[in-house]
Amino acid sequence: MDLIANHISHRFGALDVLDDVSFTVGAGEVVAIVGPSGCGKSTLLSILGGLLRPSAGVAELRGAPPPGSLNPLTFVFQDFALLPWATVEENVEFPLLHSGLGTAERLGVVDDALKRTGLSDFRATYPKQLSGGMRQRVGIARALAVRPAILLMDEPLSALDSQTRELLMEDFVRLLADGAMSAVYVTHNLEEAVRLADRIVVLSRRPGRVREVVTIPMTRGERGDVNARGQLLALQNQLWSLIRTEAIDAEREVQHA
Ligand SMILES: Nc1ncnc2c1ncn2[C@@H]1O[C@H](COP(=O)(O)OP(=O)(O)OP(=O)(O)O)[C@@H](O)[C@H]1O
Numbered sequence: 001m002d003l004i005a006n007h008i009s010h011r012f013g014a015l016d017v018l019d020d021v022s023f024t025v026g027a028g029e030v031v032a033i034v035g036p037s038g039c040g041k042s043t044l045l046s047i048l049g050g051l052l053r054p055s056a057g058v059a060e061l062r063g064a065p066p067p068g069s070l071n072p073l074t075f076v077f078q079d080f081a082l083l084p085w086a087t088v089e090e091n092v093e094f095p096l097l098h099s100g101l102g103t104a105e106r107l108g109v110v111d112d113a114l115k116r117t118g119l120s121d122f123r124a125t126y127p128k129q130l131s132g133g134m135r136q137r138v139g140i141a142r143a144l145a146v147r148p149a150i151l152l153m154d155e156p157l158s159a160l161d162s163q164t165r166e167l168l169m170e171d172f173v174r175l176l177a178d179g180a181m182s183a184v185y186v187t188h189n190l191e192e193a194v195r196l197a198d199r200i201v202v203l204s205r206r207p208g209r210v211r212e213v214v215t216i217p218m219t220r221g222e223r224g225d226v227n228a229r230g231q232l233l234a235l236q237n238q239l240w241s242l243i244r245t246e247a248i249d250a251e252r253e254v255q256h257a
Contacts, residue, residue, distance in 0.1 A: 001063040001072055001149040002026050003048060003182065008057035009207075010043055016207035017043050020057070023201050023210060025150065027063065028179035030220075032193035033186045035203030035211075036243055036250035041186045042154055044208065048184060049073050049152045061149075066180060070099050071146040078155040080139040082127040089114070089123035092141045099146075113141040116175065133164035137171070144175070151183040157192060169195055173220045190236045195223055200239060205246040212242055 003025040010018040017040040025031045033041050046052040048059045050073065065072040074095075082091050092113050096106045114120045117137045127135055136156060143151055157165040169192060176183065176196075187193055193200050200214040216235060222228055 001061060001065055001182070003073075003150050003184070004060045004062060005044070005048060006058050006060055008044065008047055008054045008059065010040065010047065010052070010054045010056075012043075018047075018054070019207040019209045021203070021208060021210055022057075023199075023213065025182050025184055027149070028182055029199070030176060030183045030185060030197045032197035032200045033184065033203065034188070034190060034193050034200060034239060034243065035208055036205045036247040037188075038250055038253070039203045039206045039246075040208035041203065044203075045075075045152050045154050045184060045186050049075055065149045066147060069147045069149055070096070070101075072149040073152060074143045074146050074148040074150075076136075076139050076143045076151055076153045076156045078158050080127070080132075080135045080159075082135060082138055082142075084127055086126075087123065088119055088125050088127070088130075088138050088141075091127070091138050092119075092145050095142060095146050109145055109147070113144040116144060117141040117171065131164070132160050133168060136160065136168060140171070140175070148181060151181055153183060153185045155187055155189075156185075158188065165192070170224075172196055173224065176220065190239045191232075193239065194232050194235045196220065202239060202242050205250050214239060214242075 005021055005023050008018055008021045021044060033044060035041055047054045061072055083094060089110060092110045093106060096109060114123055117140050119137055119141055122134065157168055185196055194216060197216060202211045202214065204211045218228060223232060
């Protein structure tokens with residue numbers, strides 16, 4: 001299933017946020033969106049996920065969802081967005097409650113999502129008893145439970161310390177390895193972008209326009225190798241040189257706002 005951003009523009013009142021943004025996320029592909037603060041990355045993700053109607057253009061899905069998919073698109077948020085009064089298992093089951101699945105099938109799906117995220121031993125635990133990294137794993141398990149074609153991720157690792165971030169990046173690489181799911185990955189972190197994405201859409205300062213699309217010429221597996229570090233760093237520098245000047249301007253603008 002492909003996700004297509006087709007000439008998307010958006011304004012909030014008098015504020016022009018996105019200007020004629022187009023790209024395609026093919027089946028099994030991971031596309032990162034980077035750009036200066038406030039350039040419209042989260043707004044674009046909301047439009048792609050159908051939470052927000054763009055002022056112009058359209059976000060389209062093409063092709064059939066994977067078998068058994070309950071929802072072709074699902075979000076993973078920076079703040080995890082878990083239900084604090086519910087256990088890990090109940091949090092993961094939550095999006096399935098009105099899915100029409102029978103209890104046995106529902107619990108099977110939950111088991112599978114918990115297994116894939118290494119949470120099987122924590123099913124009866126409450127979010128407040130878990131570390132940030134484990135909470136985000138619950139957020140990911142809940143997203144997987146609807147068997148999505150495409151994960152929409154908004155800074156999913158930014159609330160975590162660097163070691164936990166590294167471990168979760170490895171989790172993402174594993175989860176995405178079979179090419180069954182695609183992802184759109186919004187991040188400020190260029191290291192995450194070059195480690196995880198197949199292509200990186202670089203947006204300009206607000207109103208965000210597609211400035212460049214950078215393709216990463218290595219498989220995700222190859223990027224885990226120590227010998228790939230130099231090449232990844234060079235790609236990160238290439239991205240930073242594309243957004244540096246505008247990031248400084250955007251920062252000044254935020255400080256004076
Ligand atoms: N609901 C809204 N109403 C009005 N303005 C909004 C709304 N949501 C976002 N904005 C404004 O739109 C602009 C783009 O916001 P958005 O959060 O999409 O940018 P971003 O690139 O994700 O930002 P950051 O990098 O800081 O996370 C900002 O100036 C923001 O203040």
